[in-house]
Amino acid sequence: xxxxxxxxxxxxxxxxxxxxxxxxxxxxxxxxxxxxxxxxxxxxxxxxxxxxxxxxxxxxxxxxxxxxxxxxxxxxxxxxxxxxxxxxxxxxxxxxxxxxxxxxxxxxxxxxxxxxxxxxxxxxxxxxxxxxxxxxxxxxxxxxxxxxxxxxxxxxxxxxxxxxxxxxxxxxxxxxxxxxxxxxxxxxxxxxxxxxxxxxxxxxxxxxxxxxxxxxxxxxxxxxxxxxxxxxxxxxxxxxxxxxxxxxxxxxxxxxxxxxxxxxxxxxxxxxxxxxxxxxxxxxxxxxxxxxxxxxxxxxxxxxxxxxxxxxxxxxxxxxxxxxxxxx
Amino acid sequence: xxxxxxxxxxxxxxxxxxxxxxxxxxxxxxxxxxxxxxxxxxxxxxxxxxxxxxxxxxxxxxxxxxxxxxxxxxxxxxxxxxxxxxxxxxxxxxxxxxxxxxxxxxxxxxxxxxxxxxxxxxxxxxxxxxxxxxxxxxxxxxxxxxxxxxxxxxxxxxxxxxxxxxxxxxxxxxxxxxxxxxxxxxxxxxxxxxxxxxxxxxxxxxxxxxxxxxxxxxxxxxxxxxxxxxxxxxxxxxxxxxxxxxxxxxxxxxxxxxxxxxxxxxxxxxxxxxxxxxxxxxxxxxxxxxxxxxxxxxxxxxxxxxxxxxxxxxxxxxxxxxxxxxxxxx
Numbered sequence: 001x002x003x004x005x006x007x008x009x010x011x012x013x014x015x016x017x018x019x020x021x022x023x024x025x026x027x028x029x030x031x032x033x034x035x036x037x038x039x040x041x042x043x044x045x046x047x048x049x050x051x052x053x054x055x056x057x058x059x060x061x062x063x064x065x066x067x068x069x070x071x072x073x074x075x076x077x078x079x080x081x082x083x084x085x086x087x088x089x090x091x092x093x094x095x096x097x098x099x100x101x102x103x104x105x106x107x108x109x110x111x112x113x114x115x116x117x118x119x120x121x122x123x124x125x126x127x128x129x130x131x132x133x134x135x136x137x138x139x140x141x142x143x144x145x146x147x148x149x150x151x152x153x154x155x156x157x158x159x160x161x162x163x164x165x166x167x168x169x170x171x172x173x174x175x176x177x178x179x180x181x182x183x184x185x186x187x188x189x190x191x192x193x194x195x196x197x198x199x200x201x202x203x204x205x206x207x208x209x210x211x212x213x214x215x216x217x218x219x220x221x222x223x224x225x226x227x228x229x230x231x232x233x234x235x236x237x238x239x240x241x242x243x244x245x246x247x248x249x250x251x252x253x254x255x256x257x258x259x260x261x262x263x264x265x266x267x268x269x270x271x272x273x274x275x276x277x278x279x280x281x282x283x284x285x286x287x288x289x290x291x292x293x294x295x296x297x298x299x300x301x302x303x304x305x306x307x308x309x310x311x312x313x314x315x316x317x318x319x320x321x322x323x324x325x326x327x328x
Numbered sequence: 329x330x331x332x333x334x335x336x337x338x339x340x341x342x343x344x345x346x347x348x349x350x351x352x353x354x355x356x357x358x359x360x361x362x363x364x365x366x367x368x369x370x371x372x373x374x375x376x377x378x379x380x381x382x383x384x385x386x387x388x389x390x391x392x393x394x395x396x397x398x399x400x401x402x403x404x405x406x407x408x409x410x411x412x413x414x415x416x417x418x419x420x421x422x423x424x425x426x427x428x429x430x431x432x433x434x435x436x437x438x439x440x441x442x443x444x445x446x447x448x449x450x451x452x453x454x455x456x457x458x459x460x461x462x463x464x465x466x467x468x469x470x471x472x473x474x475x476x477x478x479x480x481x482x483x484x485x486x487x488x489x490x491x492x493x494x495x496x497x498x499x500x501x502x503x504x505x506x507x508x509x510x511x512x513x514x515x516x517x518x519x520x521x522x523x524x525x526x527x528x529x530x531x532x533x534x535x536x537x538x539x540x541x542x543x544x545x546x547x548x549x550x551x552x553x554x555x556x557x558x559x560x561x562x563x564x565x566x567x568x569x570x571x572x573x574x575x576x577x578x579x580x581x582x583x584x585x586x587x588x589x590x591x592x593x594x595x596x597x598x599x600x601x602x603x604x605x606x607x608x609x610x611x612x613x614x615x616x617x618x619x620x621x622x623x624x625x626x627x628x629x630x631x632x633x634x635x636x637x638x639x640x641x642x643x644x645x646x647x648x649x650x651x652x653x654x655x656x657x658x
Contacts, residue, residue, distance in 0.1 A: 150343070150346075153343060154343065154346060154347060154350065156637075157343065157347055157634045157637050157638050158347070158630070158634060159593070159596045159597075159629075159630055159633040159634065159637075161599050161600075162596075162597075162599065162614050162618075162626070162629065162630055162633065163354070163630065165599075165614070165615065165618045166355070166618050166626045166630075167354060255485065259485075259487045262487050262489075263487060263488065263489060263600055266489045266600070267599070267600070267603070267615065279487075279489075282489060282490060282493065285493070286493065289493065289497055290497070290501045293497060296490075296493055296494070296497060300487075300490040300493070300494070303487060303490065304485060304486060304487075304490065307485040307486075307487070308481065308482070308485040311481060311484070311485050312481070315481075
């Protein structure tokens with residue numbers, strides 16, 4: 001708006017006012033920018049993603065890497081790290097692993113990489129399938145809706161942690177048979193696939209509910225009357241009205257997936273050594289943390305920071321998208 | 329109402345049957361051979377094939393499924409023509425050759441620890457979640473509200489295993505406030521039982537209460553803006569009654585849904601909490617069975633857990649009508 005509106009303005013005066021229409025993205029962005037906490041979290045998250053992407057470069061600069069053994073830094077008897085706090089030194093900024101002397105800092109960065117890779121890809125897949133199936137289910141109704149709906153009920157009734165644990169061996173093997181490189185690539189792909197399979201129904205339910213009301217609106221009727229194709233109606237007419245719940249769901253799903261991936265790695269389903277992830281590091285810490293507490297606290301703290309910042313951003317996005325926000 | 333219940337029960341049974349079938353097909357993909365566990369060191373291929381035949385493992389999946397379902401209702405005898413047949417009485421959930429025990433017996437043995445864990449945590453988290461949620465809603469926007477919401481954020485951001493390991497490190501190892509966890513039945517040694525369960529209860533309760541604080545707060549904020557709350561206040565009702573009888577009751581439905589499903593999920597075994605605190609519950613049985621490739625037990629636990637969840641779903645829906653008279657089940 002170029003000029004401030006007053007209640008006393010006559011219609012003639014109103015005609016002079018230019019209204020700048022703002023897209024949803026602009027509205028959300030303006031509101032987010034005003035939220036200081038959210039901006040700080042966004043910067044931290046960007047930092048974490050950059051750290052993950054450039055992990056090899058950072059490790060190279062510091063002269064550490066997660067794979068090489070350092071027999072100097074562990075004691076000959078028992079293999080415990082030499083020095084206090086898990087062997088923290090100038091050579092190894094966060095200490096070394098028990099028994100091998102591998103650098104914890106480098107492991108942490110590479111672990112961050114794997115955690116973010118799995119959680120981000122799984123979120124994208126979840127959002128894609130949840131949205132598409134939710135829209136189809138809500139718009140088509142009838143048999144299609146029933147089939148998708150019952151499938152969702154079925155998936156939601158599964159104790160998913162148990163199924164993921166039980167199926168990991170065989171499905172990872174299947175992926176290898178299909179040509180995915182053996183070892184960690186197939187284990188990572190397995191985690192991405194199962195997280196998405198057990199995740200999409202939650203979003204699909206939300207999307208379906210929204211579609212049920214949007215499809216009755218006039219503009220949908222209008223485009224049907226104009227002979228728009230079904231694809232156009234679903235994805236060009238209806239979908240733009242659903243971005244708010246989808247975006248909120250996505251930002252809150254990502255941290256859950258980081259946590260779930262860590263839990264699964266903790267239980268032994270995740271990547272195998274020499275690679276590692278947060279859950280794996282925490283799992284390894286169990287045998288040693290009464291002696292070397294830093295094994296527990298270093299990966300744990302980074303994991304919590306990651307999840308908290310994601311959650312805060314998710315909350316901020318939700319507030320920014322909520323038309324009632326600001327009135328409270 | 330009764331027509332609704334009948335319809336829901338029927339669809340619940342269909343869902344359970346489907347679920348069993350899917351579990352069967354999924355697990356039939358596993359390369360592990362349950363027959364392998366029945367024949368010891370001097371195993372020859374001939375014995376293995378014979379055993380597989382006796383156990384019905386050479387049948388197609390659908391037929392194995394049929395045998396399993398039949399066993400559930402009329403019981404089942406494994407290896408009928410062998411010198412030592414194994415009898416599994418109805419309801420037969422399968423037989424673990426690894427442990428030499430009926431799956432149902434194994435599950436029954438492990439169920440008490442899981443139920444105690446789930447119930448204790450459930451009571452704690454509901455009490456804490458709902459009361460803090462109401463408190464935050466009544467002090468909305470003030471520092472009390474912000475503190476409660478901050479605690480809630482921390483609660484649901486903490487991974488359960490990290491929280492559990494920290495509790496063990498600080499409370500058991502460093503401060504030595506509690507002995508190392510070692511489960512006993514509460515009827516045998518109540519003191520040791522409470523010493524063991526206290527930390528797992530608190531850890532689980534913190535994780536779950538976080539969500540309930542938020543949910544209760546949002547529900548209360550929504551309901552407190554309704555007209556009938558103003559009416560109740562205008563009538564001169566004490567604020568306590570307005571909150572408890574008018575506001576909380578109307579806002580309770582989503583809390584009941586979440587509570588029912590969470591409790592049902594936990595009754596299927598809190599895998600991570602149980603393994604961290606070494607509680608002999610369904611969750612740790614599940615993890616051990618996965619490591620041992622003990623298929624019948626995994627199938628059994630999956631089905632029991634899924635049944636809990638599906639039944640809880642139904643109960644929750646029926647409770648809606650009781651709590652909120654505006655809900656009509658059709």
